[in-house]
Amino acid sequence: MQTIKVAVASTDGKNVNAHFGKSERFSIYSMGPEMAHIEDRPCEKLSTGDPDHAFDASKFNRIAEVLKDCQKVYVADIGAVPAKELTERGLEVIRCSCPIDQIGKCGCNCLRP
Amino acid sequence: MSDGVEFIHEGLQYLNTARNGHKRRKVFNNELVFNLIGLSVEKLLVGLCLQRGHMPMDHTLAGIVRETNRLCPMKQPLIEAIQMMDRVQDLCSLDANSQCIVSDLQIENLLAMNEQVASFVNQNTKTPINDLVAGE
Numbered sequence: 001m002q003t004i005k006v007a008v009a010s011t012d013g014k015n016v017n018a019h020f021g022k023s024e025r026f027s028i029y030s031m032g033p034e035m036a037h038i039e040d041r042p043c044e045k046l047s048t049g050d051p052d053h054a055f056d057a058s059k060f061n062r063i064a065e066v067l068k069d070c071q072k073v074y075v076a077d078i079g080a081v082p083a084k085e086l087t088e089r090g091l092e093v094i095r096c097s098c099p100i101d102q103i104g105k106c107g108c109n110c111l112r113p
Numbered sequence: 114m115s116d117g118v119e120f121i122h123e124g125l126q127y128l129n130t131a132r133n134g135h136k137r138r139k140v141f142n143n144e145l146v147f148n149l150i151g152l153s154v155e156k157l158l159v160g161l162c163l164q165r166g167h168m169p170m171d172h173t174l175a176g177i178v179r180e181t182n183r184l185c186p187m188k189q190p191l192i193e194a195i196q197m198m199d200r201v202q203d204l205c206s207l208d209a210n211s212q213c214i215v216s217d218l219q220i221e222n223l224l225a226m227n228e229q230v231a232s233f234v235n236q237n238t239k240t241p242i243n244d245l246v247a248g249e
Contacts, residue, residue, distance in 0.1 A: 015145055076148050080172055097148035098130070099140055106141075108130035108149065 003032035007067045008100055009075040013040075015099050016110075020078035021047035026067060027100070035101055041066050046082065055081045064089055074103060074110065120160030121234060127153035128227050135220060143215040150220075150227045151198055157234045161185060164239050174198050185237045194226035 007026040009018035024045050030036040043066045044059050060082060067073055072092040083093045096103070096110040103110045131149035134141030155174060158181045162169050169180040178195050181187065197219075215223075 015142070017144055017148065077151075095152055097145045097152065098134070099145070102140065106130050107133060108127050108152075 003030055004071045005029070005038070005069055006031045006072040006074060006103075007041075007070040008103075009073070010100060013037075013100075016074045016096050016103070017076050019047070020073070020075040020082055020093075021045070023075075026073070028070065029100070031072070031103070035103060055079075060085060064091075067091060074100075117160035117163030117238075120156045120163060121238060122160075124153045124156030124158075124160060124234070125231065127156060128231055131224060131227065135224060143217065143220050146220050147215045147223065150223045153227050154195060154198065154230050157230050161234045161237055185233075187233060191226070191229055191233060194222070194229065197226065198223065 006029050008016055008029060009020055009023040010016060010027050011018045013027060022045055023043065025040050025042045027040050028038045030038055043063045046056065046059055046063060047053070048056075064086065067086075068089075070091060072094055073086060074094050074096055076097050077095060078086075078093060086093050094110055096106075096108050098106040098108060098110060127149050131146050131153060134146045134149060151174065155177060158177045159169055162177070162181055162184055165184045167180065167184060169177045171177065171180060175196060178187070178192055182192065
């Protein structure tokens with residue numbers, strides 16, 4: 001299995017349980033046969049708390065910069081616009097809900113090609 | 114436009130993981146299972162809508178249910194059971210500063226609802242779920 005770098009939205013460092021737009025940090029992992037934690041990277045929170053808020057492109061670009069060397073991002077949820085924008089930047093967005101060490105083993109879509 | 118089969122397939126995978134996860138409570142807490150149920154219901158209903166040639170524009174669960182109900186009328190108890198997700202969701206905003214607290218009983222009720230949604234989709238889909246599972 002090829003080793004790649006992935007980002008995980010997590011509130012506790014154990015589970016994929018955070019919304020992309022509400023994350024203030026992403027945990028970066030090396031993903032090969034096992035998940036190995038590399039570092040946590042802080043970022044701005046995209047969400048303003050108002051579900052109808054406009055998409056803030058400049059803020060989003062700064063978050064995307066934080067994730068630019070990752071190939072996948074695992075989130076519990078994400079808005080349609082940021083998901084599309086990340087995908088267009090070549091980052092695969094995967095919505096899942098499982099312990100980080102179970103990614104690829106839990107049976108949901110988290111190892112989707 | 115996708116014919117929805119991929120969405121339905123993913124919805125079934127999420128349901129299966131939620132089922133199995135609920136049996137592995139030391140690994141999957143209720144918050145994770147709750148989120149899996151939400152993903153499953155969303156994928157199943159969007160897949161059904163796509164099979165009817167319609168992409169739901171409202172991405173909230175309540176909105177997807179409303180749009181699904183227009184295409185394939187759903188029984189009121191099932192609609193209300195799905196709407197229970199939103200009530201619990203108020204406690205589980207996926208906010209970095211909030212902790213999701215869902216009881217075991219709520220999870221069991223929501224899993225039962227998820228099974229009903231899968232059954233409803235199976236009854237109304239052009240590709241029966243059994244064929245999807247067999248085709249894995």
